[in-house]
Amino acid sequence: MKVNVNKLSKKILKNELCLYLLVLFFMTCISTVFVIFNTEKQIDVQSYYEDIRNHNFHIERGTEMEVKTLGNNAITFYAPSIEEQTYITNFDGNINFAPTENYREMATIPEGTQAIQIDIDIGGYNVDKDYKVFLYLQAFNEDEEVTKITKEIDLYSTILRSRPLSYKLDVSDECKYYRVTVGILPTKEIVDEPVEITISNLSIIFK
Amino acid sequence: MENKVLITTKNFIWCTIIIGLLLRMHVMQTMGEEMFIFSDDVGYLRGAIDFLKSGYITYGYRTYMTVFGMPGPFILIAFIFKIFGYGTLGITALRILFILISCLTIYGVYLCSLKVFKNYAVANIAAILIAVYPPYISLSNIFLTETLAFCCIVFLTYFLLDFCEKNTNRSFLIMLTIYLITIFIKPTFGIYPIFFAPLMFYKKIPFRQLVIKGLVAVCAIGLALFPWTLRNYIITDDIIPLSGNQGDTKLLGTTMGITYLDGTYAELVELADERVLEKNYEISHPYYRFKERGILADERIEEWKELNYKNYFTTTFVTNPNKILKSIYYPIQVLDITHNQTLDFYMKNLIMVGISMIIILIEFIKNKNGHKFLSSGCIIAGFTAVLILNTSYAPLTRYGAQNALCIFLISSYAIYKICDTVIYAFKFLKGKINESFSNNSSL
Numbered sequence: 319m320k321v322n323v324n325k326l327s328k329k330i331l332k333n334e335l336c337l338y339l340l341v342l343f344f345m346t347c348i349s350t351v352f353v354i355f356n357t358e359k360q361i362d363v364q365s366y367y368e369d370i371r372n373h374n375f376h377i378e379r380g381t382e383m384e385v386k387t388l389g390n391n392a393i394t395f396y397a398p399s400i401e402e403q404t405y406i407t408n409f410d411g412n413i414n415f416a417p418t419e420n421y422r423e424m425a426t427i428p429e430g431t432q433a434i435q436i437d438i439d440i441g442g443y444n445v446d447k448d449y450k451v452f453l454y455l456q457a458f459n460e461d462e463e464v465t466k467i468t469k470e471i472d473l474y475s476t477i478l479r480s481r482p483l484s485y486k487l488d489v490s491d492e493c494k495y496y497r498v499t500v501g502i503l504p505t506k507e508i509v510d511e512p513v514e515i516t517i518s519n520l521s522i523i524f525k
Numbered sequence: 526m527e528n529k530v531l532i533t534t535k536n537f538i539w540c541t542i543i544i545g546l547l548l549r550m551h552v553m554q555t556m557g558e559e560m561f562i563f564s565d566d567v568g569y570l571r572g573a574i575d576f577l578k579s580g581y582i583t584y585g586y587r588t589y590m591t592v593f594g595m596p597g598p599f600i601l602i603a604f605i606f607k608i609f610g611y612g613t614l615g616i617t618a619l620r621i622l623f624i625l626i627s628c629l630t631i632y633g634v635y636l637c638s639l640k641v642f643k644n645y646a647v648a649n650i651a652a653i654l655i656a657v658y659p660p661y662i663s664l665s666n667i668f669l670t671e672t673l674a675f676c677c678i679v680f681l682t683y684f685l686l687d688f689c690e691k692n693t694n695r696s697f698l699i700m701l702t703i704y705l706i707t708i709f710i711k712p713t714f715g716i717y718p719i720f721f722a723p724l725m726f727y728k729k730i731p732f733r734q735l736v737i738k739g740l741v742a743v744c745a746i747g748l749a750l751f752p753w754t755l756r757n758y759i760i761t762d763d764i765i766p767l768s769g770n771q772g773d774t775k776l777l778g779t780t781m782g783i784t785y786l787d788g789t790y791a792e793l794v795e796l797a798d799e800r801v802l803e804k805n806y807e808i809s810h811p812y813y814r815f816k817e818r819g820i821l822a823d824e825r826i827e828e829w830k831e832l833n834y835k836n837y838f839t840t841t842f843v844t845n846p847n848k849i850l851k852s853i854y855y856p857i858q859v860l861d862i863t864h865n866q867t868l869d870f871y872m873k874n875l876i877m878v879g880i881s882m883i884i885i886l887i888e889f890i891k892n893k894n895g896h897k898f899l900s901s902g903c904i905i906a907g908f909t910a911v912l913i914l915n916t917s918y919a920p921l922t923r924y925g926a927q928n929a930l931c932i933f934l935i936s937s938y939a940i941y942k943i944c945d946t947v948i949y950a951f952k953f954l955k956g957k958i959n960e961s962f963s964n965n966s967s968l
Contacts, residue, residue: 334694334695334698335694335697335698335737335738335741338698338701338741338745339741339744339745339748342745342748342749343748345748346748346749346751346752349751349752350751350752350755352752353752353753353755353756353759354755354759356580356581357590357755357756357759357760358581358590358760359589359759359760359808359810360588360589361579361581361583361587361588361589361590362587362588363575363578363579363581363583363587363588364587364588366575366578366579367578391587435612437574437611439571472558472559479563479567480567481561481563481567481570482567482570482571482574482611483612484610484611484612484615485612485613486610486612519571521578
């Protein structure tokens, strides 16, 4: 039996159901090729984020808190009570000034950068009632602050759960270094509630 | 001068959609930052951000590509984040998209109601109920798969009804496409179309055509799922056509309300993890931990069946679905409307569904027109099957969140009939009074 290919293909193209399956088949082929070349048994998504241990996150000012590093991804700060404004910052030195020589290389904003994007997950335990939590992203010249953004973080949760946040700070050529700070501010005079703050999935992107 | 009526029953749906949109926008405006349940919603956001950064879809575990969820929500969220970023603007854009999808669901319910009841007033009532239902207003502001899945199931219902009515290739292919999208968002809705078979036979769709279209559907599902299944196989060396986290939910389900089996969820998870270590799988993917939980859950279910089969049967197929049917999923309270107030409203509508079905049955017996009876019956059967399937894993209120769609769609008919009867009675009485007045005056 002879099959007229031209006739058959025309017939298939005229049939809506066949055409639908043909388009789907074409899409499946593309997706399959994509899947074969982009599927790994093991991956390392963490490599797309900063190693938080390199950042020297510590209490710079205020109540001392217990610090726990959870691998290269997260760091937690715990205190039975916080009675004064407390600041957690990466890099060393005073939060109103650029980091010292020890961290300058890491804190350097590359030349030509127009904006710094910070991706960060912040979680809090018990911080929704008596505390306010702020995120500060600052840019400095050789020493002093040039520009900054301040964002109040709403942690509407009494259990420790984080959510991803992302903010952008526009910078000028004058800006040489950056600093990330988290501020915990008690809203009442005497606060006697344990507080826990978690910082994770930090990513600094220079644009 | 011609007296023009601006709002009629035919265009009232746009007012309903605007009301629904405004309510949802108001919640976004006033409570936007609070609308997180810190569960799957944040998981999807994190997964989408990771997907944008790395090109891999992850969920919970950062060193493995996930097989614990379907790709639909991740891809959609990542697409929005790609355009608007994942800062405040991106989150707002995503919320607006979810709200618009929720409004599209309102319109979908209206269209479904028109298909079933062929009455604009009934369709408007159904749409209003969906538009003002607080749990759906709340859900449309939370990044869960429910909002997307509800829209899909509503339009799947519409095109299933459309296909049964018209039997055209166009309606079949649209229905099939929506079905494929639906299983990429919520795989448990996959069984839904089967329950429309009686309507297809009633509408006299030739059997040969049904077989051909069924084969096309099977091929399409196979083609659509193949790359995803292949991906899952490469990752885990196991065939997972959809998602591979059911084992965990199933195990959780065996700890909920079953008096015949011992052990808390935490203890059982520990036991399952120990077994995984003993088995020493070549691949360390967490999927195997979840799979082991599923095996343990199956063992417990077998034990339960042996101890008391009747209890197993009634709990799985009657008690649990019934419990979830009579509860609502209202994760974050909005517009100062409490859970109890909403539950009260929902339960009244559930009663209305019963009344609707009685009216529809009486009409069917009287008129011998099975369209309304079979259409509503198929919808109820489909939603019931999805509910039983969901609760057979675990009786969680979230697994019954879709019920309100079906309930409002059907209850609107009883509400309409009651209102219609009241108006008729009122007019009748008014007529009688006027008549007696005119009789008196003529005397």
